[in-house]
Amino acid sequence: MRTALVVTGLVLATLLTGCTGEPDPATPVGPAEPGVLRVLAGSELTDMQPVLDEAAKATGIEVKFTFTGTLEGAEALANGEVDGKYDAVWFSSNRYPAGIPDAAKRLGNQVKVMSSPVVLGLSTSSAKRLGWAGERVGWGEIAEQAGRKAFSYGMTDPSASNSGFSALVGVASALAGAGNAVDAGQIVAVTPQLKSFFGAQSLSAGSSGWLSEAYQRRATGQDPGAQVDGLINYESVLLSMNAAGNLPEPLTVVYPSDGVVTADYPLTLLADAGDDARDAHQRLTDHLRTADVQRKIMETTHRRPVVPGVEPAAAFAVRDLVELPFPAARDSFDALLSAYFNEIRRPSRTLYVLDTSGSMAGDRIASLRSALVSLTGADDSLTGRFRRFRSREEVTMLPFNTAPAAPRTFALPEGDPQAGLAEIKAFAEGLREGGGTAIYDSLSRAYEVMGPLVAADPDRFTSIVLMTDGENANGSGLAEFQASYRSVPEQVRQVPVFTVLFGEGSSAELGIVAAMTGGKVFDARNGELGEVFQEIRGYQ
């Protein structure tokens, strides 16, 4: 009886104090408490909150989430950042950390909760046009049509998000056709086909949530960006978008006949978790795997049940899917990611509009310099290696203060980016602060600079990053920019602006700029500018 009272009291305390996740996996969510499971998780699990709220009532176990990306999570496991700070991890799959010995050894009891395959969703008319509605096609045919630009699609950055990573592995395995887990040698062999396939990717995102929103905004014409025919994502995301009913036409789900990679969401106790956490994990997973809760998960999140005997919903049009073998070794992952960024995907064109006004003096200008330098190869961490400027990328720097300075464009040739990276590094280290803040004159200048670059080579992922630490003080204002933006040539107007709030940057105005250009706001006011610059790489 006494145990019961203590447990309940603690649960009540956590309910009253509430819970919010910090984005940094190193930031503790609090000390270990009975009845509380501190979980480092993939952000797509936010949709499980209603189920977990009910689970808390039924079991007395409260889940405290901290969200992070797939690679970041694996890295936090491998370098011990999770030790003592979390009781469990919950990602869409444990395949990535399992390939890193230092991360794998920290994984304890794993209990699968639900599953969702990574598949292709196409707008109904695109699926009909391609003859794929209600048909089974293989990745080979999908890659062939993609190579002909018969359709376009969006996908998340495979170094930031598991859906992109799974898609990359799935396509490579299927195209390799060897029937075993793909290895580095096979990846080299299928690189030409992978180039065809990813040539049709017209939208990249660091998170699955933003990708779906961007697809929808483009489909409805809210964003200036060109419409996209489809998305590669979890079946659950595609079905959820259809269920929400905000798309002009629903997505037709294409289940590749030669196989898929499926996320199975193992709620995984950490190996060093204490007895209370062990008990909480056991009770929570027992509850989540009861037939009723499995059905509730299916209804709420459109993920498939994993417990035998729970009948899958009719919406899962193809039930029996071939699962492609997934490489177990990290060198295979690394080879695939490296090939994707440096050889396979369409190259990026990235323009940085950088505030170097007087208010940037001191730590701020130092942060800006180091944030840029880390993108030139200084950051050798698991994630950093895949966030740096890539082979074939074209990078333009446009610093500004009272007026925009002269832009400088750097080319990073395929296979030999070192000289270009060194130039960017030297440029970043030479940034000096001083003068006023002409945000909109500089942004207008950025669009002017883009004009001839886009015209000369239109087939790139093109984007602008606008970083400022203050309010606009010189030259034209937001209203004038909005007016002039309308006369920007269409091809250039489609370039999104990813705005970075820093120091006293105006969140309202930068939000408007991001929204009108189809970009996104990133907040570096309370965090590391370097981390935000890395995060933005997922969208470039």
Place this chain on the structure above:
Amino acid sequence: MKRRLSIGLAVVLLAAVVAVVVWGRPDDAEGGEAGDLTVVRGVIGSEKLAFFSDRRVIDAFAAQGLQVEVDTAGSRQLATSVDLGRYEFAFPSSSPAAQKIQRDRKTTAAHTPFQSPMAVATFEPIVQLLQAAGVVVKGPGDYLVLDVAEYLELTEAGTRWDQLPGNTAYPARKNVLITTTNPAESNSAAMYLSIVSFVANGNTVVGTPEQEAAVLPDVARLFRDQGYTQNSTEGPFEDYLAAGMGKTPLALIYESQYLDRVLRADGSIRPDMRLLYLAPTVYSKHTLIPLSDKGDQVGRLLSTDPELGRLAATFGFRTNDPRLFAEVVGDKAPADLVDAVEPPSFETLERLLDAVGT
């Protein structure tokens, strides 16, 4: 308003947690509810957790004055890294791990109350395909077996499902491979390695470093080509049951896992599902090493108490007394498996597991 709501919720929670304490497993009660039962703590392979958590098993031990509390660990970990000083018995799922513990603890005492042969869960269309390919044959007993020598030959060539002649039932572009667990972490993968290394070694238990080196290329491929593997045997078996043939056409399991589902008759074994025995197979011998007198009492009860034996059989385990298993399982499984071999020594198995895991 918010506060009042939370207090209301707390009342609901209080009721829920009390219910857990009163009706839940006795180990939730931290000794408070144990009454005059003697608590015995053991560490077991996770395959037996459902058995020890079962209400009827708890009652059967209580009738003998015992309350058995268990932690789970992999059989490899049990034999190497788990601090056994905290426990009164260790109950790994294989004889090599048990022998290692016996040596380390300088004891000869052991109880082997039940065992289960390794088997393959599959589907009727797959059985037909593999029969046509000569890999599944009628064995010496009156049941179908997967001929491991034939299987090794097929996999050595890297044969894909869609390359099997006349295959319209499962034309997947992936290799014909039994889905196993991670050899670094799971006992079932170690048992599988025992079988395939025996066959690759010319039907002899691997016993020398030269033999280890000779069989390694053949057996390592069976794991490496699968790519990522899960760390518990429940994983592939659940995929088999819930996701079906596309994901897991052949799942390496303990016979007990399949029989448990068959005996439960909960509909999870569908009409097209089949259990194939391996020829040869090995038995996963669940061996209890007593570390104290009370631990020994648990081992003796499991081996001799008919009620506990019957309960073990309902979980699909083959009991010491074959009549108990036969009574419970009936014709749902062959009474005797004729083609069973012994696993290698713990040290040989360890070295092989390390080598295939890298």
